[in-house]
Amino acid sequence: MDNYTAGLRCQDVNAGLRTFDSASGRLTPVKKTRLVGMAADLASLVRDRDLISDMEALETVAASELDIPSTSFDTVLELLEEAELVELTRAKGGVSGLTSSVPYYRDLYEILGSAWSGRSPTQLEEELLAVVNHLAMSPIASDSLVETVGVEKSDVDRLLALGTDSQLIKAVSGVDGTILYSPYTAFEQPELLSDLAEKHGSEQLQSEFAALKARQGLAVTPESHPLIHDAIARGLIMAPSVHLPGGKAEQPFATLPYTLDKDLLRGQKPVLDKALAVIACVRCGEEFGGYSSLSNPVFAVNALLSYGELEPHSSSSRQYRLMRNKGILQFGPDKQPWGHWVTPQLIDTPDNRQALEIARDLLMMGEAMSGRQAEGARELLSSDARYLSPMKTVKATRPRLDHREGEYAPLVAAVMGYGLLHD
């Protein structure tokens, strides 16, 4: 796994595990991964803060908003310092402040992935990251983990127990076995996955979903992608449609968002719907542009974000009608007095801008980056966060991941000195 992917997935793993009691002993085998994931969150929090001299406030916000336990805070800071993402000021035996060097353009995840690799993660951590990364691409049958992902057979049960208990891995069971999928994937009705696997086979399931992840806004036909087409028909995944040139039928453009931002999948679902509409329209322009096609769909999104409008085109009204109907665009008059085309103009609202940014992330990287930037916590850190201090003392009420007896007993034996000294 390359460093970029490793850094990204460490954040995914930590995002999944952070809702559980951090003191739980079952999280010990993945502590390095969690540490790097926490570092990614904390780096995002301090990215725009040049200097921080109130470390208590930072620690409080990190604990309350990012679930970075106070006991791990210093270790996370040291990791960021080693990775040259912050510089710490030490006074009187402690850290009194920091200056942020979190890059704007160099890749944070590349740096953190390298830090993860440098810390010699355990085999279980490597396998967990591999599974999480695979699930980010496509669902997978649980009985093919060894063959497809390369997980050791002896680790499968432990891995699945940890993943499913922590809800980092979701599972649906059917006649043909269990299908695993990621909770960060925006499936409308995930229980349908096992039906699809049964009908089309688990290999087809993996290959078609991987193709979809690789090209968000995939133009789907029953012939080219039978499983995805079936999934759209059953309502498992979303696929806004756009009219093709020459009065032909509507073409669905399938999209499968992957995001850590759970609000986007629930409360902010209308924003996500708009993002999918954007993707469908610009992909249509790329593949079915009429007189001329878009050379790169991202250019159109960038133009809307930067200039607020697109150059008129003979296909503008057809191609961007869905975006107009969703309230993202309005059609202005042609710029030429004699012209009869429409000029697509952005309706400049925060929601529409966010939708365009999500669409751009999905087009460029295959997944939405929102939810990775510690957005809410950054606002909180800008305010006086000291009032939050009492929250640190509130006893954790989150579900606790307890060791299962089978694996806990040998651990106790080893700690107490009466277990086997050599395997």
Next chain:
Amino acid sequence: MTDASTAADGQQRPSAAVKGRGLDRDLPLKLDMRRLLWRMGCSARLDVRLRGYLPQAKRSPAAHDLTDLDVLGIGFTPAGQIHKTFADCRSTDKRAIERMFWVRGVADFVQADEAYLVRATEVPGGVRSMSSRLGIGVLTPDDLRAAEKTMPAALDFGGPLAVLFDAACVSAHLGLSDGADRKLGKLIDYLDFDFWVYEPHRNMTQVVAHLQQAVSTLDPRSPSHRALFYDCAWHYALAIAQAVEYVRATRMSDVPTAVRIYVGGGELALREKAALQRMLAKGGLPADADSVMPPYQDQLIDLVTRYLVRPNHLSGTLRYAEYLAVSEAAKLPHTVGEAFGTSTDEIAAKLLADTCGFLVTAAGLRPDFRVHARARLVHDLTGGEPGTLPLAMQS
């Protein structure tokens, strides 16, 4: 001030020309002008010298001293555009009228937004009548005092900042090059002369290149070397401010591309370099696509972005570098936080610390330069004890 007409032979070695800097009798006037510029919110450099290279000369590098600028003030508009002020300071009023025309020409040459003729005694009446026509301010000691009164500053110029206006301290700073190691000659010449006549985009790489050339000589334990380092940081901060102007004017929506184009010398130059790289690669030389740009381009793009998003803090960045350079030359240890008190701009201090850190990394300087810069810039602003160096530097 020396202009081309009075230069000895026009082809002398630059190092000979800089002898005795900071010892001239015009220095008190220059310091008065520096104080006025600081009240205006600017940073100021004294004795900026310009020269041009001679293409037909047999000796290399052969250059012709053009002229020098007694005081060059650098300020910024609220939007971050550079605002230059040039001042000609003399203790006599000899040929003042002719000098007014000369000042106008030099101001145009360096694209100064404002120009001043500063004199120690009252000037002939004709000079003042030419003032508005030529767009040149005339300042005698009475005018300077009156102007200073109209610009109250929140800063305490009587505390550690007094070093900037003290003749002995400033002479020590300006005279650093006289006793410097010969191996630092190229770096000093570059800062003294070439920085001001190179195309601005070249300075983004030339400061680093000249520092790289002096890596083995520069010693962070030496106050004079630290002063030189902070002078480099001042020049680099100005070069970045010029890059920021370019980015803002050309391609705000795509900062990395804009910075690459600027550093590469323009779109056409960048294409030419890419074509050259391909030819070199075809010829079996180790040139890949990355070799078109300097190896520190990613860090540089990040640094430019930090300046770009903080347009209101550029002036503070230059002023802190100027203070640190002069105070190091004078062997005075106060931090920026101590010197600027409650007016300290934390963001500007951080930007300068970032710039120093970048120069250390990109040029491969000894890391203690970075440690020292942090100690004087941000250590006490982030909860550290003022006046104490971090443990690493103490050892």
